[in-house]
Amino acid sequence: MKISNGARLIFWVTAIFALGLLVRAESGQRRTSLPAQKHAAPPIRILDQNGRQAVSGIPSPNGTTVDVAVGPGGGFTFDPDTINISVGDTVRWTWGSSGHSVTSGPPCVADSQYCSPNDTNCSPGSLSNVGTVYTHTFTNAGSYSYHCLSHCLLGMTGTVIVSGGCTPSGWSAGTDLPSVGARLTGVYFQANGKFYAMGGRSSDSAGSEFTHPFEYDPGANTWTTKSATYPDNHVNNMACGVLTDAGTPYIYCVGGSAVTIPDIADRVFRYDPVADVISPVAAPWPAVMGMVLPGGFTVLNNKLYILGGFDTITNGGQGTNQIWEFTPSPAAWVQKSTVLPVPLGYIPTTTIGSLIYTGGGSDITAGALTDTTNSFVYNPMANTIGTIAAIPRATGETRALNFNGLMLVMGGGRTAPNPSSEVDAYDPVANSWMVNSPVPAFVNARRNFPTDTDGTTRIWLTGGYDSTGVPTASTERFCQGGGTPTPTPTATATATATATATHTPTATPTATGTATASPTATATVTASPTATPPPGVRATPTPRARPTPAPRP
Numbered sequence: 001m002k003i004s005n006g007a008r009l010i011f012w013v014t015a016i017f018a019l020g021l022l023v024r025a026e027s028g029q030r031r032t033s034l035p036a037q038k039h040a041a042p043p044i045r046i047l048d049q050n051g052r053q054a055v056s057g058i059p060s061p062n063g064t065t066v067d068v069a070v071g072p073g074g075g076f077t078f079d080p081d082t083i084n085i086s087v088g089d090t091v092r093w094t095w096g097s098s099g100h101s102v103t104s105g106p107p108c109v110a111d112s113q114y115c116s117p118n119d120t121n122c123s124p125g126s127l128s129n130v131g132t133v134y135t136h137t138f139t140n141a142g143s144y145s146y147h148c149l150s151h152c153l154l155g156m157t158g159t160v161i162v163s164g165g166c167t168p169s170g171w172s173a174g175t176d177l178p179s180v181g182a183r184l185t186g187v188y189f190q191a192n193g194k195f196y197a198m199g200g201r202s203s204d205s206a207g208s209e210f211t212h213p214f215e216y217d218p219g220a221n222t223w224t225t226k227s228a229t230y231p232d233n234h235v236n237n238m239a240c241g242v243l244t245d246a247g248t249p250y251i252y253c254v255g256g257s258a259v260t261i262p263d264i265a266d267r268v269f270r271y272d273p274v275a276d277v278i279s280p281v282a283a284p285w286p287a288v289m290g291m292v293l294p295g296g297f298t299v300l301n302n303k304l305y306i307l308g309g310f311d312t313i314t315n316g317g318q319g320t321n322q323i324w325e326f327t328p329s330p331a332a333w334v335q336k337s338t339v340l341p342v343p344l345g346y347i348p349t350t351t352i353g354s355l356i357y358t359g360g361g362s363d364i365t366a367g368a369l370t371d372t373t374n375s376f377v378y379n380p381m382a383n384t385i386g387t388i389a390a391i392p393r394a395t396g397e398t399r400a401l402n403f404n405g406l407m408l409v410m411g412g413g414r415t416a417p418n419p420s421s422e423v424d425a426y427d428p429v430a431n432s433w434m435v436n437s438p439v440p441a442f443v444n445a446r447r448n449f450p451t452d453t454d455g456t457t458r459i460w461l462t463g464g465y466d467s468t469g470v471p472t473a474s475t476e477r478f479c480q481g482g483g484t485p486t487p488t489p490t491a492t493a494t495a496t497a498t499a500t501a502t503h504t505p506t507a508t509p510t511a512t513g514t515a516t517a518s519p520t521a522t523a524t525v526t527a528s529p530t531a532t533p534p535p536g537v538r539a540t541p542t543p544r545a546r547p548t549p550a551p552r553p
């Protein structure tokens, strides 16, 4: 068959035109909430992972672009102010009025993770005018808050909730910590997507304190011992959290004990994981007085809160009930006028919305630690504290984490049958607890271990005292909504040997390897709670069981 050159040309022109229509339809489908006025006839613009015009013209395989309007109608809002995307997706902010910025970080605190117009000089930052388009691609799961630097005090804030991007689904073993260890503090550092285990020790013998931070890379599943050196050996049981000072986020750490030295440190230091530098902070924690270990701790609006603590001296060792607030710039402490309803140490504590929640904690009497079910909600703005539904089991010497708006209390405890691997989930809207749901129990029970989460998708934990009371190096990691680990192809070889009259056996083994690794990220994000604590079911403090011998904090 012979086709003329003219016919060929007509065919190709038609094909290219049809392709153009398809691309247009596809991109139009994804651009749902864009202001219509400026995009009456939008040019086809394919962006790369950095939000720039792709040179090749080939779009990334899974990168969807989601639109947010900045100050639409001249109002001080981002619309929508909360968006849910998947890892690898791009957010495109379009200015509907002038004099606004997109600046990452809690309200009025630029943390330099991303910012308009081009992700540089986020602090102090700059304002842009109507028509500006800024894009940013999110490559790690997490909850990313941002604000307009000019109107942050007027509530011009937003959140990008990023889910997915991990495998395998559920709990799985990670690479061991470089040493067995206990009493380290876990911190997820969102700016570089890594998990840090700060301080701690390899045994309960003198001189076993760690001298450098451990860094876990979730993507590579590897640990690195960093070069920076702690300022002293009082690095057990520190209270740590990420705070931003002058546009740079750091891991701040407060207090801590050493194995054989009776005094407790009041010093504060901060670690810059990107520069790998530890530096002193000239604002010692006033509550220490040489003997108080920090209790529960959590970060809210760029402030570190410490609830309760462990006075290792008075009456042979007792819990404390004070609540303290640390501000990084300028570095300063304030004691809140509210106290805990009961003195407690090692309290699982986390922030959800604008409230601080606790579940469990250690009663400390004459130096003996006993797990409890005390559960509280603290409102730092109103400076009020109340009880919430009590955690369904007694625990202490562990952490609580905010995972998609739920408080997860991670295993822990020393009063039999503890330590535990149970994960209790508190729903602040319903004021009720779920056991091992939606996050199931992890594998190896433990207490005094570092743990943290990215807030939406992944949880890490490592080390701690295992069920025999010995420091372990085992690491466990949780991934929500990931694919199956190693898709084992179920070779359904249907060798149908049809015996025909002819001599040729037609054995066609059709090995259908059904490797269905479908990473469908379905992170259900619960609404952040309102500022009013739910009507509290009064928590009955657990009666103390057999007191265990005085521990070495």
Ligand SMILES: [Cu+2]
Binding pocket: 071, 076, 099, 100, 101, 148, 149, 150, 151, 156
């Ligand atoms: Cu603004």
